[in-house]
Every structure is written in structure tokens, then in C-alpha cells.
Amino acid sequence: MSSYCPVVISKPTIQQVSLELRDLLAKLSKEAIAQRGKFTVAFSGGSLPTTVAAELTKATDVDFSAWYVYFADERCCPHDHPDSNYLLVKDEFLSKVDVPASQVFAINPELVGDPERAAADYAAKVKETVPVDNQGMPLFDCLLLGIGPDGHTCSLFPDRPQVKVSDKIVTHILDSPKPPPPRITLTLPVLNHARHVAFVVTGAGKAEMLESILVKRDQSRPSALVSPEHGMLFWILDDAAAQRLPADLLAKSSAVSHL
Numbered sequence: 001m002s003s004y005c006p007v008v009i010s011k012p013t014i015q016q017v018s019l020e021l022r023d024l025l026a027k028l029s030k031e032a033i034a035q036r037g038k039f040t041v042a043f044s045g046g047s048l049p050t051t052v053a054a055e056l057t058k059a060t061d062v063d064f065s066a067w068y069v070y071f072a073d074e075r076c077c078p079h080d081h082p083d084s085n086y087l088l089v090k091d092e093f094l095s096k097v098d099v100p101a102s103q104v105f106a107i108n109p110e111l112v113g114d115p116e117r118a119a120a121d122y123a124a125k126v127k128e129t130v131p132v133d134n135q136g137m138p139l140f141d142c143l144l145l146g147i148g149p150d151g152h153t154c155s156l157f158p159d160r161p162q163v164k165v166s167d168k169i170v171t172h173i174l175d176s177p178k179p180p181p182p183r184i185t186l187t188l189p190v191l192n193h194a195r196h197v198a199f200v201v202t203g204a205g206k207a208e209m210l211e212s213i214l215v216k217r218d219q220s221r222p223s224a225l226v227s228p229e230h231g232m233l234f235w236i237l238d239d240a241a242a243q244r245l246p247a248d249l250l251a252k253s254s255a256v257s258h259l
């Protein structure tokens with residue numbers, strides 16, 4: 001595994017975090033579309049979609065028609081259920097930009113009652129549409145991840161077996177400690193094969209966990225295990241979340257300047 005050298009960016013306000021994400025995603029998508037004709041990006045749930053979309057949806061220099069949108073994890077519920085990450089990303093982002101519906105890959109609503117089958121079905125969708133390496137591992141252009149107060153990311157929770165799944169690209173959990181219980185999630189090998197991973201973390205409530213992950217390198221936290229083997233790792237934070245990090249860990253310039 002490559003050495004752990006994340007680019008850690010901290011901004012005073014959430015709006016400035018959103019502006020940083022807009023610049024980063026505009027640059028990443030332009031490069032991916034030029035090189036491969038598409039930009040494959042996966043969203044997490046929680047507060048992330050709102051933060052990512054706030055400024056990105058105003059961008060006039062982004063070709064959203066070549067974006068392929070996925071979900072880093074998803075709750076096993078109908079697409080119109082308030083718990084649905086698809087519904088959240090649709091409301092905050094997809095309803096405001098021109099990503100073709102055929103390029104949005106959500107959980108199969110007919111399978112939400114069977115998380116194991118839903119996970120296998122989603123894995124097949126990913127393999128069909130995301131470029132893969134010679135081991136058949138999908139190479140996402142960008143994964144947008146959050147972290148929970150326990151250090152989880154996607155639906156990979158501390159001390160749960162899903163963290164160690166290495167023979168699947170999508171797995172399922174029936175008893176998520178964060179409700180709702182049934183979910184599907186990308187697995188750690190997929191996260192670590194991505195070309196770019198951007199954690200988006202805001203709020204003082206995440207400060208202690210960020211210190212555990214980025215300073216103490218607490219490997220019991222699934223977020224601390226995300227270290228793309230050949231890709232770039234970004235942590236895009238607000239100052240409230242970054243308040244326990246040493247100043248020398250924080251990049252002096254924008255995320256884009258590190259590409």
C-alpha cells in the first residue's frame with residue numbers, strides 16, 4: 001500500500017468547503033472526461049450531498065452530461081423513502097444539474113427487501129459501467145465520503161465484518177449501528193482502488209474522531225483504512241472539524257493545486 005499522505009484542507013466556513021469541492025470536482029471531471037469520456041463519482045449520504053451540491057450546482061464550467069453518478073452506500077428502502085440516499089442526492093444535486101437519468105445508478109428498488117441480492121445487483125451495475133483494472137476492480141474517478149462520530153465511512157462500521165470483505169465490490173449489512181439497519185456499501189478494496197477519494201467532514205462534533213484518524217492513525221476506525229493505492233486522498237474540512245489537527249498537517253494551498 002502506498003505511503004499515507006493525504007491532502008488535508010481546512011476552510012473557515014461550510015460555504016468555503018463547498019467552493020473548494022466545486023473547484024476540485026470541476027477539475028477532476030474535466031480531466032476524466034478528456035481522458036476517458038466520462039466521470040464516475042460516488043456520493044455518500046448524511047450531510048455530504050448538501051455540502052457538495054451547494055456551490056457545484058451553480059458551476060457553469062462543468063459538463064454534467066458526462067457524469068456517471070453512484071452511491072458509496074445506500075439504505076435498503078424505496079427511492080421515495082426519507083432514508084434514501086438516492087432521494088437525498090436527487091433533491092440536493094441531480095434535480096439541479098443535467099446528469100442523464102440513464103447515468104445515475106441507484107439501488108434496485110425491487111431488491112431492497114433482500115440486501116444481499118441488492119448488493120450483488122449493485123455490484124453488477126458498477127462492473128458494467130465503471131472502468132475496471134485487470135483484476136476486475138472498478139476504478140472510480142472520485143469517491144465522496146463522510147465519516148461518522150465512530151469513524152465509520154460508507155456503511156463500513158468499526159468492528160463489523162463488512163470492513164474485512166475483500167472478495168466483493170459491494171457488500172451488505174443488516175444491523176447497521178446507524179439507522180436504518182439494512183444497507184449496501186462499497187467495500188474497502190474498492191475505496192482503495194479509486195483514482196481520487198475526498199472525505200468531506202464538517203462540524204466540531206467530528207474533531208476528536210479526525211484527530212484519531214489523521215493524527216493517531218487509529219486503524220480500528222474504518223475511515224483510517226482508506227488510503228488509495230494509486231490514487232489521491234483528500235480531506236476537505238471546515239475549521240470546526242479540523243480544530244484538533246496540528247497546523248503542519250494542513251495544506252497551505254487549495255486541493256486543486258495538488259492535482
Ligand SMILES: O=C(O)[C@H](O)[C@@H](O)[C@H](O)[C@H](O)COP(=O)(O)O
Pocket residue numbers: 044045046047048073074075085145146147148152153154155178
Ligand atoms: O448513508 C450514510 O449514512 C452515509 O453514507 C454515512 O456513511 C455518512 O457519510 C456518515 O454517517 C456521516 O454522516 P454526516 O456527514 O451526516 O455526519
